[in-house]
Each structure stands twice: as structure tokens, then as C-alpha cells.
Amino acid sequence: MKALVAIKKDKTFDTFFTEENIKFAESLGEIVWLDTAVEGIEELKEKIRDCDTYVTCWGSPALTPEILDCAPKLKLLTHLGSTVAPVVCDEVYERDIKVISGFDYFSKSTAEGAVAYMLAAMRDIPFYNDRLKEKRIWREIDDYTDSVLYKKVGLVGYGGVGRYVAKMLSTFDVDMKISARRELPEEDKKLFGFTQCTMEEIFETCDIISIHLAYNNSTHHMIDDELLSKIKPGALLVNTARGAVIDEQAMIKHLEKGDFKAALDVYESEPINMDNPMLALPNVLMLPHQAGVTVNLRAVLTHDLLQESADFIDKGIPVKNEILASKATSMSKF
Numbered sequence: 001m002k003a004l005v006a007i008k009k010d011k012t013f014d015t016f017f018t019e020e021n022i023k024f025a026e027s028l029g030e031i032v033w034l035d036t037a038v039e040g041i042e043e044l045k046e047k048i049r050d051c052d053t054y055v056t057c058w059g060s061p062a063l064t065p066e067i068l069d070c071a072p073k074l075k076l077l078t079h080l081g082s083t084v085a086p087v088v089c090d091e092v093y094e095r096d097i098k099v100i101s102g103f104d105y106f107s108k109s110t111a112e113g114a115v116a117y118m119l120a121a122m123r124d125i126p127f128y129n130d131r132l133k134e135k136r137i138w139r140e141i142d143d144y145t146d147s148v149l150y151k152k153v154g155l156v157g158y159g160g161v162g163r164y165v166a167k168m169l170s171t172f173d174v175d176m177k178i179s180a181r182r183e184l185p186e187e188d189k190k191l192f193g194f195t196q197c198t199m200e201e202i203f204e205t206c207d208i209i210s211i212h213l214a215y216n217n218s219t220h221h222m223i224d225d226e227l228l229s230k231i232k233p234g235a236l237l238v239n240t241a242r243g244a245v246i247d248e249q250a251m252i253k254h255l256e257k258g259d260f261k262a263a264l265d266v267y268e269s270e271p272i273n274m275d276n277p278m279l280a281l282p283n284v285l286m287l288p289h290q291a292g293v294t295v296n297l298r299a300v301l302t303h304d305l306l307q308e309s310a311d312f313i314d315k316g317i318p319v320k321n322e323i324l325a326s327k328a329t330s331m332s333k334f
Helices: 011-016 020-026 040-049 088-092 105-120 124-137 161-171 186-192 199-205 246-256 295-315
Strands: 001-005 030-034 053-056 076-080 098-101 152-156 175-179 194-196 210-211 236-238 259-264 284-285
Touching: 001 076, 001 161, 020 030, 020 295, 030 040, 030 124, 030 236, 040 053, 053 284, 053 295, 076 295, 105 161, 105 186, 105 210, 105 236, 105 284, 124 246, 152 161, 152 284, 161 175, 175 199, 199 210, 210 259
Parallel strands: 001 030, 001 053, 053 076, 076 098, 152 175, 152 210, 175 194, 210 236, 236 259, 259 284
Antiparallel strands: none
């Protein structure tokens, strides 16, 4: 394997390419390093000429037709992020270049994050932690906590993340409903114990609603004021997908009135404007886009995808984390 690694060398780079992973990569074949912070497209076009593998991450140059014309030996794109939409074009697939990514690792970790946010919000963990540490107040007789157990939980979307959330929640004895554009497998329905229904039914009936939609033109503001108006009083809305799948201004209006609670990891504008009124609302749990793959898993997926790349290039072993063209076109654009 001769691989070009085109990633900005900064603190984020170090979390993917630890010292151990750099040594591991170089043990697998010839690694050509390109620091995108100081080297541009012309350097990339020169360095990729004899490479069979192109390794990318967030912010790496996309495989455009211009670059592909300079890469006659390229057989594999290895993306260390989740969505490959920012780094591929139709010509990649037309030239029969395989594409793999960390999508499954990101999906499982994001699902863990979504369930963690549900638990934290339902049990009001941040509030009781702060009250005990800052105000030194112990548990009081009229304190109220809630549970995910036995709740009606609705998942909007059933891609990689949604399926993992369904699997994790299946141990919580929840009444699970899922909305998706396609008919979901009967085996999954039996295995995880959910029923498929409309999005409207989820918003009208569920105690917890978790959003798992890719962001594209068709899902922009899909969760609009009409749907938000259907949420049961006191229910919990969780979003670990992309901020713009929800009409944020409509959501703020409902949250300010106390119509429901929210646990949010993503926002229409990121980093979030520090004047955003949600920051002052007690019924909103807010995280700074951290539900995705945890930092410790970055090195794990890098190791695994490098091994998978070398196995494919040098031994002809089929790839496991392949992203087909049909999936790439439906992935979030960022």
C-alpha cells in the first residue's frame, strides 16, 4: 500500500494519528504525508500520482475530477470521518474507486451519546449535580426524577445511528416507535421490539423523541413548527443529528413557553451564538456538538481503517466499512 495522508497537522490530527498509529501506518506500507495547513492542491496533485490510497479527515481536500486526473493508480479513499459527502464526487464511483469511512464507529458512539443525553435529561443529572456541589443541598422530599424505562420513545430516522439507538434502548423496556422513509426490516422490528409509524404519530404520542436524520435539502427544517406543536407537554426532544433539521426559531418559541424539554447537541449555527436564548432556559440540556465519536475512539477507528486499507490493497480482502454511492448521496454535507 502506498497511501497519501492529506490532513491538517494540528491537535486534532494527533488524536487520530497518535505516535502508535503513525508507526503502525508506516509499518503497513509507504505513507506520504501532506499537511494541508501548509501544502495546497498543487502539492497534493504531485504527491498523489503514485498512490493507491487517499486518507482524509475533516477539512481534507475533496477528490475532485481535477485531482482524480492526477491519480491514475488510486483504488481506495479512506475517510476517517463519518460522512463522505464533503470528500467525494460522482467520478470517484465512476472510476470504481472504493470508499470506506468511520461511519459505523461514529454511528455507534453518537447513539451512545443520544442515550446518555436522554438519561441525563430525564434524571435531571446536571441540575442535581450543580445543586449538591454549588449549594450543598442534599436530596429533598419533593425532588422529582424521571426515567427512560417504560417510556414511549420515538426515533425519527433509522440510519446507522438510529439503528444503534434502537438496539441500546431495547434493553430499557420502552414502547419504541420509529419513522423512516423506507419499510424497515421485520427482523429488526422483532429483534429490537419497535413498530414503524408516521412522524406525526411520534410527535403526538411519545414521551421522548430522538432525531436521527441526515441533513440535506430534503430534511432542512423538516421538524417544523407544526410538528413541534404536537409534542406532549413535558416530553423530551433530543437532537444529535444536525441542527438545521429542526426549525430552531420555532423550537425556541416552544421551549420558552415550557411546552417541552430538549437535550441538544447540534445547532443551526455552530459554534452557537452566545446570545442564543436557549442558553438561559432551565428546560434545555445543551452540549457543544460532542455526541459524535469520542476522542479516544478516533485512534481506534484510524488503526482499524488503516488495517482494512492495507488488507484490501495488498491482499485483496474485501472492505468492511464501504460507503456505496447510493449511501454517499444521502449523507450529511458537513
